[in-house]
Amino acid sequence: MKVPIKAILLIVFYIVMVTGCSRKKDNFVSRNYHAVTAEFNALYNGYLALEQGRNSLNESYNDDYWEILPIERMQIQEDIVLPGQSKNENFNRAEEKAVKAIQKHSINIEGREKNPQIDEAYLLLGKARYFDQRFVPALAAFNNILNKYPTSDKINQVKIWREKANIRLENNEIAIKKLKRLLDEEELEDQDLADATSILAQAYLNTKSVDSAITQLEIAANATKNNDERGRYRFIQGQLYNTLGYKDSANIAFDKVIELNRKTPRIYMISAHIEKIKNFDYETGDKYALLEHLTELEENRENRPYLDKIYHQIGEHYLKNQSDSLAVTYYNKSLRTNSQDKLLVAKNYETLGDMNFDKSMYEVAGNYYDSTMASLVLNSKPYRVIKRKRDNLEDVIYYENIARVNDSILQLVNFSETERLEYFESFVEALKIKDEEEKAKAEAAERNAAGLATIDNKIGNQSQNNAAPNQAALFYFYNPTTVAYGKNEFIKIWGNRTLEDNWRWANKTTSSAGNNASDINIVDTASDEERLDPQFYISKIPTEEKAIDSISKERNFAYYQLGLIYKEKFKEYNLSKNKFQNLLSSNPEERLILLSKYNLYKIYQLLGENDEALIAKNEIVTNYPDSRYATILNNPDLANLKDENSPENIYEAIYTQHENQQYAEVISKCENYINVFDGDPIVSKFELLKATATGRLFGYEAYKKAINYVAITFANTEEGKQAQKIEEELLPKISATDFIEETEDVSTNxxxxxxxxxxxxxxxxxxxxxxxxxxxxxxxxxxxxxxxxxxxxxxxxxxxxxxxxxxxxxxxxxxxxxxxxxxxxxxxxxxxxxxxxxxxxxxxxxxxxxxxx
Structure with missing residues (x-):
């Protein structure tokens, strides 16, 4: 039987190829076979995986345009990865392909590599490890090329990538030295030059050499052929010029970004516009031209994904022009875009909070600050700043409510019978209108519910083959009419309640923006007949002199506390001045007069109102010559020395006695100085120290009672909050009176x-x-x-x-x-x-x- 010639030739060819392509032989066939196989199989697939991994990194990375952008878009993750694991499977696959190319196609004969693609494989290996954030192994791969393949055509790229790894390892000085040497010794062009200078700019940024970074970015932006990179480099240049205060140079850089238009990612162009607007000079610039520019950005359909930033900037524009209502509108528009920029959201909420604070709408401001904190990183510096402001606002809200409610009550007390009747008749008319509106809503809800029931019955009678009805349409909370009615009924029954545990408890009732707790209680606890009777409300006005005096004292103390809070915590000296002046014009108790006048004196000095300060000083010195404040005013140098009679030093002396177990004397002195310094913030400290000494001397029940007094009386001070914590956490733990059996197994001391x-x-x-x-x-x-x-x-x-x-x-x-x-x-x-x-x-x-x- 004859064997076909073609089959014989095929077998011979196969044998020659197998024997000739051995990795141990240095011949033309072997070298080219392994080079071609490595390049178009393992390395091709490896670079595909690497590119997919880089794309996924870019898609998941969000730039923070409130800070200087990094040169390279890569989020460094703090998660610990175990050996053999990878943060991204694409990079793991690229690494595997690189290793496969090295293992199966390396032709190492007598210490020299004969396959020209192996250096490319090590470069791929280093890049895969770099993007997988394993920088030390990446550095090892790059160094391997430099040591074994010094004549590689990729040698300059390898040197650049090595310094990128060094920078990630915070070896910035080493990277700067080697990159400068590379730029001096080699004539890099195009992308290699762009890569080297851009990464050198990052090293300069890391070492705070901003001027040098700008210079390198200029070279990189001119050298790169990638418009995405060019737009980024130009934008970073503008940011850096701004940090140096060179607004004109920054605007030129931003203009170059804007000129790229659609050639670069649109976010760079929009951000460049916004940064230019931030640099606008409102004293000399054309405000109308700026507003037209902002309007164009807002109306451009291509800018819809970035309306959160544009609306915010328009809001900033109106705020600077004192158009507060328009500013609020645009801040709210920015919030309604559901922006992914958490810091932008936080800034919107914070600005709205500040605006409401300036209008004395403290509860609303507090809610905005709560939303601000929800958009910030927990325990970050911005978070702590807002939290401190929000905590301080608790006291403001508390005392402003007291002042507002008591002022209203005292105003009603001073009304004549005719004025009272007119006031409550208008109040009752408003209630009747509200009742009619709620009745109309309820009837509409009933009609709507009846219509839904009819539709439901008809649908139920249809054939089983018909499509099932949309059950979501029948859901209570999807019907705005029934929801509105439900909300009104809830508030009518329960009042305003915070979303929290045990919200039904009586002490959980909170005040709303327009009402106070007492209003809600009076209206909601009244019968239907009483609610619409003006005489019912008139009868609730206090008439006893003792009750009126108590309300007046409470209001005056609230004024005093507000004056201190605005002065000490918020540095709002005009607000503080108004509160102290209102207090002094409200027939305050003697204990508050001297303290208020002295605080007014200090405020006048801070505001530069020297004539007013002199008048306040003379009043104190003349009317209270024996007070320590008069002594300080007559001898200003004493203010810088230790005042042994100051409340702080007296407290320290008594606290030392407490440490020496002189509890009876501590209690006696605390009681004395609580009366002496009545109205001073340090009173709460004396009360807490007295409570502690009482507990040490008289035991649990006396301590419990004293701590409860501090927690209730000084609820909005640090000492009051500390007492509340003791009451909630410590007292239950020490309440047991049963003795422990004294055996050696149980009791060791x-x-x-x-x-x-x-x-x-x-x-x-x-x-x-x-x-x-x-x-x-x-x-x-x-x-x-x-x-x-x-x-x-x-x-x-x-x-x-x-x-x-x-x-x-x-x-x-x-x-x-x-x-x-x-x-x-x-x-x-x-x-x-x-x-x-x-x-x-x-x-x-x-x-x-x-x-x-």
């Missing part, structure tokens, strides 16, 4: 206690000294003594350091005969846990009766 009546105080110090000398003679134990006040009549001398119940109970057996003669006073032993209960609840007699059984 014991105390030996000698009890002294306070009539024997002179003997305590001598007894402790004798006891210390005796304890030195006891071996194997490290014993120490202390003195603890138990109650107003009893003090303990305590021995610490015993670990065994039996040893503690028979402590005297550890003493020598001589020492027993020195220490004859009776004692008792107690575990540390039970001693804590005894000190907290002052139930020593109960413990002793139980231990003696």
């Amino acid at each position: 014991f105390k030996v206690i000698y009890k002294f009546e306070n009539t024997e105080l002179e003997n305590i110090e001598m007894f402790q000294k004798t006891l210390d000398s005796v304890l030195k003679n006891i071996k194997y134990y490290n014993l120490k003594t202390s003195v603890d006040v138990y109650n107003p009549n009893t003090t303990f001398v305590i021995i610490h350091g015993l670990k065994n119940a039996q040893v503690a109970k028979t402590f005297d057996q550890l003493l020598t005969k001589e020492d027993k003669q020195k220490i004859t006073k009776p004692y008792f032993a107690i575990s540390s846990a039970n001693y804590q209960i005894v000190q907290i609840h002052k139930n020593l007699d109960t413990y002793l009766s139980l231990s003696n059984k």
